[in-house]
Amino acid sequence: MSQALALPTTRDEEWRYADGDWLASADPVELAHWHEHEVAPGEIERGFAVAEPGEGSKVDRLRVHVGAGGRYEHFVINAGGLYVRCELDVVLDEGAHFELGGVILGGGEARAEIVTRVVHAPASSSSQVVRAVQWGRSTGNFLGRIEIPRDSQGVDAAQNFKAILLEAGATANAKPELEIYADDVKAAHGAAIGALDETAAFYMASRGIGPDAARKLLVRAFIADAFAAVALEELREDLLEQALHYLEGAAL
């Protein structure tokens, strides 16, 4: 490749919550690399990505093209490294569907991101649910871009991000971006960032459940939303257990 690759910086809109220091020292070729995946028309495929705590900093970029009437489901647990960015670029053909369930977990100085861009063809649909639990001085980010071009009528796109900050120094950022040029579409997004529900915690305490156990139950219920779309119960439980396993040693 003759053209020099410029490294992004946190001044770039899509990288505004990234780890600037890490970006400055990243390998430009590696950073510009996208994994490519093709889902044939009418096919159903499922992908998983897990970044474990203690992993090195990295940016994982996956580009998925879903053929007409196909379906791609992607489940992410981002509990890794000092800086881990999971990026998904999804192009949906007519009638195709994209499902994302993402969980971000972080403590200490960790910075974790899930970044999506979904381009919709007519009558295609997408549903994205991301839950973040942050403690220490960590940051969890969800940047979700939905693009519905002018001729893409009948699209149904939904995006939902919620974060719980367990400790005062933790941060979460939500950046929903909806670019809609068609009239006959449904596009919904929601974002909420808050502390653990104290009323529910007291209700549990009044029944004899101690603060640690109450927090665990509440966090479990919170992140379970991200895997609610997993049809297989066993798989759903596995993902949940895996995420909860990474939460051990958290401020729980």
Added chain:
Amino acid sequence: MLQINNLHATVGGKEILKGLTLTVNAGEVHAIMGPNGAGKSTLSYVLGGRPGYEVTQGSATLDGIDLLALAPHERAAAGLFLGFQYPVEIPGVSFVQFLREAANSQRKNRGEEPLSGGEFLKLAKEKAALLRLDMDMLKRPVNVGFSGGEKKRAEMVQMGILDPSFAVLDETDSGLDIDALRIVGEGINAIMRKPDKGVLLITHYQRLLDYVKPDKVHVLAGGRIVKSGGPELALVLEDQGYEAAL
């Protein structure tokens, strides 16, 4: 069994309880009535240890145990049950999961063996039947999508499963239709009318007291008990209103 002496408590810096004194002996049911803003719910939250409810003076003991020195979940393990006026919804946590965790947390705190899954379900079925709550409802997330009456019946199912020695029931009768009121009243009697148990019923209306006959009735106004009497006091209050009766 429950002894409250000169209890003062503030919420958000404002004094709500101003020297409340009350004794409920084992085997007794006491009713607390009183106008809005008198401090009835504050009393139940203070006894339960809700964050933000600060005791500035006085004491509250259950069977000699200093409740105020315990964390909320330890008060439950010590035998205290709080029936909520507005039971809290907890999406994503099923009643069965919640109550099994609660029952076993309490048992652990008391140094007892945990209930097995089978033992717990048998107990839950028995108590749900007592309150005529469909067992399937206990598989649903805690209070989510429950009607007002179902929430209150579920509170009593919880009380039955946890088997406390003392219950403070905050307007358990509100939001109940006539049939549900009777079922809840009978449930309270079946679970709590025992020689070694006590109940403090906080209520606005006489009607629950038709089913759960109180041994004593107290009027709470301005943060303290201003009048006490037998069950007939509730009838006088219902008839004449607080202002005229005081």
